Amino acid sequence: EVQLVESGGGLVQPGGSLRLSCAASGFTVSTNSMNWVRQAPGKGLEWVSLIYSGRSSYYADSVRGRFTISRDDSQNTVYLHLSSLRLEDTGVYYCARERAYNNYFDQWGQGTLVTVSS
């Protein structure tokens, strides 16, 4: 069974850092494009970052230079390192798999909550 499980969320002060993890099972992250999508409380979905199978990575303008996506193939896990956190980074962060040969997100994790507050 295909599954994505996020972890690492929590309460952090403005300017702080956090690392989110997305552990995959039932498929291999290194052969798929993997994404992070976030949702502020009561708001809509915002695409955050993408890592291709070849390790090229892309970011939304709102997080470029502050967030870093990476992958550990031996752990079958994708990470999102968040730094210089701002109040507006608060929200649920979802990991999502991009379906091979298509460009839609066919598998999602349950999300992990990041709260940036002093």
Add this chain to the structure above:
Amino acid sequence: DIQMTQSPSFLSASIGDRVTITCQASQDIRNYLNWYQQKLGKAPKVLIYDASNLEIGAPSRFSGTGSGTNFTFTISSLQPEDIATYYCQQYDNLFTFGPGTKVDIK
């Protein structure tokens, strides 16, 4: 950057009604558009990909049309389990979600 708009932002309809949501892109995105359903407290789920293709397992009452900059998502006969927020998503240039349309039962 490609901007996405949706209308309406909220709609209330009766069981069995036909419901239509529109999505507009700020530039031509061909048919590079997906539709997702998100129920309260849950992760989103794809319903339509490439503007008009029904995802395996999605009910046939969901459909999508359009190309270029204008797209439409339709629920042919609204059911109680369709209460959710619906998002369009472009993938012509990375990804952008629309602001969402919340659907409720009248």
